[in-house]
Amino acid sequence: MLDWLNEDQRALRDMAISFAQKEVEPLANQIDIEERTPDSLIAKAAEFGLFGLYTPPEYGGSGADIVSVCLVVEEIAKASPAFAGALTVQMVLCPKTVEILGTEEQKQRLLPLxxxxxxxxxYSQSEPAGAANVASHLTKLEPDGDGWRIDGSKLFCTQSVAKSYLVMCKTRNHEGQVGYGCILVEQEAEGFEVLPYEHKLGWRGTNTGPISLNNVRIENDGILGDVLTGGFSHRAANHANVLAHAATSLGCAQGMFDKTLEYVKERQLYGKGMYELQPLSYWLAEAHAKLAACRALLYSNARAFDNDAMEPAMGSVCKAYIGDTAFEICSKLLQMWGGSGIMDSTGVNRYMRDAKAKCIAEGASEMHYTIIANQLLHGVPSLARPADSGAEK
Ligand SMILES: Cc1cc2nc3c(=O)[nH]c(=O)nc-3n(C[C@H](O)[C@H](O)[C@H](O)COP(=O)(O)OP(=O)(O)OC[C@H]3O[C@@H](n4cnc5c(N)ncnc54)[C@H](O)[C@@H]3O)c2cc1C
Structure with a gap:
């Protein structure tokens, strides 16, 4: 499969395999248990060029395409889906949003760093009223003299060691018109606070938690794109990110599969190899088939995306279908480990927990199925039906 990959893509995948095995795998259980990614790994990821992989060379990145991003993220997720989860936000979603919305000055200022x-x-959109329910969001940007002030709070923000926040919020311009914008808020700004975050089930490589914005002053150079539409007008960044996100789900399930296959080959039950129990060998075969189907789905769409030819709603198809399938696979394969799989020491139950988190982060599967249904029924790949207003992500 993937015999169409070019030389650069193959070389990058090989480097990612080696990086994942050498640098990520040995720390994967620690990341899950301690609920943070060690600084040393963040530094190695930076050295390897991971954060700039999808950023154009003129802004300090290597300008890889989304196929390459998915290959790299998949390999890292095989070792640690939790670490790969935060990476997609920092490698794809945030820089692409700045690349799409930013002025030349903003791109030069933000992207190389x-x-x-x-x-x-x-990237911070979610609020208690519902992540995509933006009509009910309370965080607002208002004019303040020759600049602006933002006030409110956000939920479930995947931060890791982030210092700059892209905040989606309601906006009002100096002429009184209202919209939904994308605002850059720096961590050092007066009134900005990262609030305590909770322990979570999966995706423990990063902290995901609330931030508070208490009347934070924003200068004009902190407005990304049009103040009234920036929050909606970076769809290509969201589409690229859901593909990268689907790659983390695929890597997560493949990592679980690889470890389970190794285990099953060794495990003796009733004096025979465990794989001789027919239902269990069928589970492996079924998971293998599903992984192959997911891989074909993901990479054909990533290739289409790179050629500006991805069909509407196919990003959502990849995100929801591969995410849900990955969880099913991880859950079933965990069963094959018996009690050992439930114990943390075997280092496999984290795959099932990470797979579940991925079915919710970056839009719950049902939200993506709504987008697909709206494309099928109304010809619009959107969370909102054409007749609705203000409910679009
Ligand atoms: C690990 C993790 C990391 C995250 N990181 C970020 C981040 O960095 N930035 C950020 O802004 N957010 C982030 N989120 C939030 C995430 O995007 C939301 O949790 C997700 O979109 C679901 O929204 P919600 O939690 O508000 O659930 P709700 O909106 O309350 O929805 C609850 C459930 O209702 C169903 N549902 C909701 N809307 C629809 C619909 N339109 N159609 C069909 N069914 C629907 C779904 O089953 C959904 O799970 C993260 C979440 C997690 C778990």
Missing amino acids: SASGERLMA
């Missing part, structure tokens, strides 16, 4: 890992970004 993000690509080098010196100043990583976070």
Whole structure:
């Protein structure tokens, strides 16, 4: 499969395999248990160029395509889906949003620092009223003299060691018109606070938690794109990110599969190899078939995306279908480990927990199925039906 990959893509995949095995795998259980990615690994990821992989060379990155991004993220997720999860935000979603919305000055200021890992970004949209229910969001940007002030709070922001925040919020311009914008808020700004975050089930390589914005002053150079539409007008960044996200789900399930296959070959039950129990060997075969189907789905769409030819809603198809399938696979394969799989020491139950987190982060599967249904029924790949207003992500 993937015999169409070019030389650069193959070389990058080989480097990612070696990076994942040498640098990520030995720390994967520690990341899950301690609920943070060690600084040493963040530094090695920066050195390897991971944060700038999808950033154009003129802004300090290596300008890889989304196929390459998916290959790299998949390999890292095989070792640690939790670490790969935060990576997609910092490698794809945030820099691409800045690339699409930013002025030349903003791109020169933000992207090289993000690509080098010196100043990583976070993406913050979710609020207690519902992540995509933007009509009910309370965080607002209002004019303040010759600048602006933002006030409110956000939830579930995947931050890791981010220092710059892209905050999606309601906006009102100096003429009184209202919209939904994308605002850059720096961690050092007066009134900005990272609030305590909770322990979570999966994706423990990063902290995901609330931020508070208490009347934070924003200058004009902190507005990304049009103040009234920036929050909606970076769809290509969201589409690229859901593909990268699907790659983390695929890597997660493949990592679980690889470890389970090794285990099953060794495990003796009733004096025979465990694989001789027919239902269990069928589970492996079924998981293998599903992984092959998911891989074909993902990479054909990633290739289409790189050629500006991805069909509407196919990003959502990849995100929801591969995410849900990965969870099913991890859950079933965990069963084959018996009690040992439930114990943390075997280092496999984290795959099932990470796979579940991935079915919710970056839009719950059902949200993506709504987008697909709206494309099928109304010809619009959107969370909102044409007749609705303000409910679009
Ligand atoms: C690990 C993790 C990391 C995250 N990181 C970030 C981040 O960095 N930035 C950020 O802004 N957010 C982030 N989120 C939030 C994430 O995007 C939301 O949790 C997700 O979109 C679901 O929204 P919600 O939690 O508000 O659930 P709700 O909106 O309350 O929805 C609850 C459930 O209702 C169903 N549902 C909701 N809307 C629809 C719909 N339109 N159609 C069909 N069914 C629907 C779904 O089953 C959904 O799970 C993260 C979440 C997790 C778990």
